Amino acid sequence: MALTVIAPLLVPSRMSETDTGAADAGPFAEQQRLFKLLSQDTRHLIIQELLGHPAHLMSLAELEYMTGKSQAAIKDQLETLIDAGLLGRYTYEPSEGKRDLPSQFYGFTERGVEVLHDYKYLRGLPVARALYENTRKTEKIERHESAPRPELPDAVADALEFDEPDLDAVDSGTSP
Numbered sequence: 001m002a003l004t005v006i007a008p009l010l011v012p013s014r015m016s017e018t019d020t021g022a023a024d025a026g027p028f029a030e031q032q033r034l035f036k037l038l039s040q041d042t043r044h045l046i047i048q049e050l051l052g053h054p055a056h057l058m059s060l061a062e063l064e065y066m067t068g069k070s071q072a073a074i075k076d077q078l079e080t081l082i083d084a085g086l087l088g089r090y091t092y093e094p095s096e097g098k099r100d101l102p103s104q105f106y107g108f109t110e111r112g113v114e115v116l117h118d119y120k121y122l123r124g125l126p127v128a129r130a131l132y133e134n135t136r137k138t139e140k141i142e143r144h145e146s147a148p149r150p151e152l153p154d155a156v157a158d159a160l161e162f163d164e165p166d167l168d169a170v171d172s173g174t175s176p
Contacts, residue, residue, distance in 0.1 A: 034115060037084055042069050042077040047116070050087075050107060051125055052132030056160050057090055057149045059102035065141045066132070078106055086112035090150045101147045108152070113159035125162045 026032075038044060045067040050056055058066075063074050081087040088109045095103040108116070116122050137145065151157070 034119065037080070037086070038115075038119060038121075040077070042067065042073055043081055045069065046074065046077060046081065046087075046106075047121065048124075048128055049132065051116075051121065051160070052128035052130075053145075054129070054132075055107075055149055056152060056156075057105040057107040059105055059144045059147070061102065062141055062144050063106065065138065066135065081112075082106075085109055086115055088112075090152070092148055092150045095148060100143065102144055102149075105149050108156050108160070110153060110155050113156050117159065122159065125160065126164075129162075 038047065046063060049063060049066040050058055053062070060071055060074060060078075063069075063078075064071050067074065078087060082089060086109060087106050090105045090107055092103050092105065095101040097103075113122070152160075
């Protein structure tokens with residue numbers, strides 16, 4: 001997978017918790033900011049759930065259910081991730097105005113998957129998927145999960161693909 005060098009992150013004023021004073025001028029300032037951005041509890045949960053979702057695009061209701069956090073907390077952290085360029089807001093216009101289907105979704109941007117690749121998050125895709133698939137969901141969340149949604153940009157979709165293991169090919173009678 002070919003990835004480009006990440007441009008320096010412009011830290012939004014909302015993210016004062018990541019300001020480290022003099023350390024911001026050092027050679028590892030970008031890594032420190034990104035580490036703090038990715039390691040905050042709610043943001044980390046959002047990223048993990050997006051990695052596990054089959055379409056890698058989730059509605060606010062899905063994120064609320066899967067993270068166990070309030071919509072207000074999720075919205076605040078989504079804005080931080082969007083401001084940092086890691087996530088984008090995607091709209092599926094045919095569902096706008098329909099009460100039973102979401103039209104707004106959140107998913108990774110090209111910059112987002114580059115950062116996740118650099119910080120080794122993409123290695124966890126199979127585990128995140130297994131956790132997501134094995135979580136019991138309410139009828140409403142299943143409806144949201146199966147709702148039509150927009151396509152991710154090709155570079156993002158390609159970066160988030162992984163091959164499911166072929167369990168039929170595994171010979172359970174032999175040990176390695």
